[in-house]
Amino acid sequence: MGRAEERRARQRGGRRAAPRDRSSQAAPHEPRADSAPAAEGGAHSAAGGRAAARRSTRKGGRGAAGGKGAAGGKGRIRRLFTWKKVLGTFLGFTVLVIGAFIVLYMTTPIPDTANADAQLQSNVYKYSDGNLLTRDGKLNRENVDLADVPKPVQHTFVAAENKTFYDDAGVDLKGTTRGVLNTVMGKGAQGGSTITQQYVKNYYLTQEQTVTRKLKELVISLKLDREKSKDYILAGYINSSYYGRGAYGIQAAAQAYYRVDADKLTVAQGAYLAALLQAPSQYDWAAASPTGKKLVQQRWNYVLDNMVEKDWLDKSERDGMKFPVPQEPKAAPGQEGQVGYLVKAANSELEKQLVAQGVADSSQEAEAMVSAGGWNITLNIEKKKQKALETSVKDQLTSKLDKKKRPVDGDVQAGAVSVNPKTGAVVAMYGGVNYVEHYTNNATRTDYQPASTFKPVILAAALDQGAVTQDDEKISADTIYDGTSKRPVVGSDIGFAPQNEDDVDYGDVTVQTAMNQSINSVFAQLGVDVGMDKVxxxxxxxxxxTADLKAVPAQTLGTMGASPLQMAGVYATLDNHGRKVTPTLIKSAENSAHAVKPADPIGEQVITRKAADSVTSVLTGVVDDGTARKSVLDNPKRNGQKVAGKTGTSDDNKSAWFTAYTPDLVTSVGLFGESAKAPHPQVTLTGATGLIPGKGRINGGGYPAQIWASYTFGVASKVSRFDLETDQGAAVRPSVTASPSSSPSKEPSEEPSTTTPSAKPSKSQTPSQTPTTQEPSEEPTTQEPSEEPSTGEPSTEPPENPLDPQFGQ
Structure with missing residues (x-):
């Protein structure tokens, strides 16, 4: 056959299927009997195969034997999820949702009256035994007409919360949808509500986090926007919002923060009040942390910049504005003494619990819920211990202050927190001389340095991590370090050579002695040996x-901020053998809708028991043979009670601390130098109570330790001993204290070492076990000599009686 005939044969085979060949069924491997050429037969076979495949696919992919092929499952899926069915389902669901929304819209009216939460009720606060502490909740609200609020001040709220307020339909569909989905998934809602929605939630509905409430909020907001003017809604919003300080509405807020009526507010003041709505407690200037003050200033700038963007404020006027610092708050009646501090601290803790447990979306909403009233709150505060702590501060400190005679006495602030280490319960708290006179709670403020009370944390890190010295010797209480003042630390990328207090050179000393005498140079090197990131x-x-702290050697001096509440928790964890203790003020809280019980204050093991117990053992040396000796060891009420603790004095004597514990009670006492004159900067405590100016530092071993001892030994029901699993430290053998090194640059405050200083930390060696024999002087001096090393400039003169251990480091 020629090529042309072959081509025609293939073409004929491609146009029609080859006839069935019975002979092909007889023997699959035998040649066909007809005389058709092989090429043509091949073409017919291929065409027949393709046709058979198509028929097989249409039949669902059944094979020759009648079984299901792999393509069968895919075919059913394609038939089940065809684009017509998917589109039909989606359209059906959409129609159903629209129909349900129409029904909800038709059946949900705008309420005629405000919700029950808008009618402020009293909160009831009780001691741990159920006895009444106080009630609060008197309504502080006075509605004003929008016409009485300057137009630029009105614009500050729109600029802060909802720039599209005058143009939108009253709702943020994207934000509401996100909130509904988060509620369904148990994640809590996000921001994004319009001014209209916020007003509806605050005034007509409740704060509960349910899908029904959120949908009602959406419907009522749409209706309200259609039926009422924007001015009506804005007036309702600024009159119903909570601004902090117990103030509901702009008139109450104007009085609470600036002592003026709403019609006298400036644009700058209005911008601050508008900024407050995001986080009233956090942004209240009188009580805000440094971070809170920074954030509210950023928010204030954001509001004004938005006003410029919307042409509501001239840029030149905006550029000339200064932040309007609010006036000091006035406490509500019934909040005098310590009551106001306790109420405020309890409210703050409850608000955090509401957010943590998903009852409230945000801190702002939680604060509004607590301020709305109706809560029955039981605190862990024990009435007897609370009274004893107040009495101790008065007897040991405030009764000796005379600000008329000595202006510096007016700058002394005290704060204290007492915690049960076994339960985490805050059993007593001292926030200041009087809530109506000093608004800031000194027990919870975090803006002062804890100073040398941080040193036990460094030792805990060393023992827990199994750290070693520069000579590769494992660190223990007996490790020898060079206590030379201003000695550069070895192994740090950052140069650091801290000065000991009064520039005393101690020479080679053990870690135990360094803790007793609070030697800066030793703990700076120790921190670098451990690794500051690990510390x-x-x-x-x-x-x-420590989230925002840099891991630098200077942190070994306790230069970060901390509160007595935080330090009580740190030492309670040490007391609890390394198992985390979170101080908790609230025992229980409930209202008609919610019951809140705090999470377990006792957490997991955060450092090993051996490390925690070893630190406790070392800290007994501070009391028995160190800077707290006179105030604690020789206190006649001690009666043999075992005590572990640490003193602290910060840079320029701006704070003085004593945080210490028995097996059953942990108490942190802090004294803070705060100017009595606004804006209340930090100032020195030196010279207060008549101590010699320039020499008479108020040290942790003085008034703070005296307050601690008077309180602790006064409420102790029994003498107890530490149950320690350790073989090191002063609690298991006498601590080592030597004489000062030859030729110290200043007289030592306490009992320094006799050994010769080395150029760098030496290898561990066995120290002498000879205990200190120095007896304390019988009578206190008229001043407080040096305590532990200050992080500031050295004193120009040594204390008059440096060996008097009544007032130690």
């Missing part, structure tokens, strides 16, 4: 806030 990690595990 800060341990501090965070123990309960301090």
């Amino acid at each position: 800060l990690k341990t501090a965070d595990d123990l309960g301090m806030d």
Whole structure:
């Protein structure tokens, strides 16, 4: 056959299927009997195969034997999820949702009256035994007409919360949808509500986090926007919002923060009040942390910049504005003494619990819920211990202050927190001389340095991590370090050579002695040996806030901020053998809709028991043979009670601390130098109570330790001993204290070492076990000599009686 005939044969085979060949069924491997050429037969076979495949696919992919092929399952899926069915389902669901929304819209009216939460009720606060502490909740609200609020001030609220307020339909569909989905998934809602929605939620509905409430909020907001003017809605919003300080509405807020009526507010003041609505407690200037003050200023700038963007404020006028610092708050009646501090601290803790448990979306909403009233709150505060702590502060400190005679006495602030280490319960709290006179709670403020009370954290990190010295010797209480003042630390990328207090050179000393005498140079080297990142990690595990701290050697001096509440938690964790203790003020809280019980204050093991117990053992040396000796060891009420603790004095004597514990009670006492004159900067405590100016530092071993001892030994029901699993430290053998090194640059405050200083930390060696024989002087001096090393400039003169251990480091 020629090529042309072959081509025609293939073409004929491609146009029609080959006839069935019975002979092909007889023997699959035998040649066909007809005389058709092989090429043509091949073409017919291929065409027949393709046709058979198509028929098989249309039949669902059944094979020759009648079984299901792999394509069968895919075919059913394609038939089940065809584009017509998917589109039909989607359209059906959409119609159903629209129909349901129409029904909800038709059946949900705008309420005629405000919700029950808008009618403020009293909160009831009780001691741990159920006895009444106080009630609060008197309504502080006075509605004003929008016409009485300057137009630029009105614009500050729109600029802060909802720039599209005058143009939108009253709702943010994207934000509402996100809130509904988060509620369904148990994640809590996000921001994004319009002014209209916020007004509806605050005034007509409740704060509960349910899908029904959110849908009602959406419907009522749409209706309200259609039926009422924007001015009506804005007036309702600024009159119903909570601004902090117990103030509901702009008139109450204007009085609370600036002592003026709403019609006298400036644009700058209005911008601050508008900024407050995001976080009233956090942004209240009188009580805000440094971070809170920074954030509210950023928010204030944001509001004004938005006003410029919307042409509501001239840029030149905006550029000339200064932040309007609010006036000091006035406490509500019934909040005098310590009551106001306790109420405020309890409210703050409850608000955090409401957010943590998903009852409230945000801190702002939680604060509004608590301020709305109706809560029955039982605190862990024990009435007897609370009274004893107040009495101790008065007897040991405030009764000796005379600000008329000595202006510096008016700058002394005291704060204290007492915690049960076994339960985490805050059993007593001292926030200041009087809530109606000093609004800031000194027990919870975090803006002062804890100073040398941080040193036990460094030792805890060393023992827990199994750290070693520069000579590769494992660190223990007996490790020898060079206590020379201003000695550069070895192994740090950052140069650091801290000065000991009064520039005393101690020479070679053990870690135990360094803790007793609070030697800066030793703990700076110790921190570098451990690794400052590990030290800060341990501090965070123990309960301090180290999130924004840099891991630099200077942190070994306790230069970060901390509160007595935080430090009580750190030491309670040590007392609890390394198991985390989170101080908790609230025992229980409930209202008609919610019951809140705090999470277990006792957490997981954050450092090993051996490390925690070893630190406790070392800290007994501070009391028995160190800077707290006179105030604690020789206190006639001690009666043999075992005590572990640490003193602290910060840079320029702006704060003085004593945080210490028995097996059953942990108490942190802090004294803070705060100017009595606004804006209340930090100032020195030196010279207060008549101590010699320039020499008479108020040290942790003085008034703070005296307050601690008077309180602790006064409420102790029994003498107890520490149950320690350790073989090191002063609690298991006498601590070592030597004489000062030859030729110290200043007289030592306490009992320094006799050994010769080395150029760098030496290897571990066995120290002498000879205990200190120095007896304390019988009578206190008229001043407080030096305590532990200050982080500031050295004193120009040594204390008059440096060996008097009544007032130690």
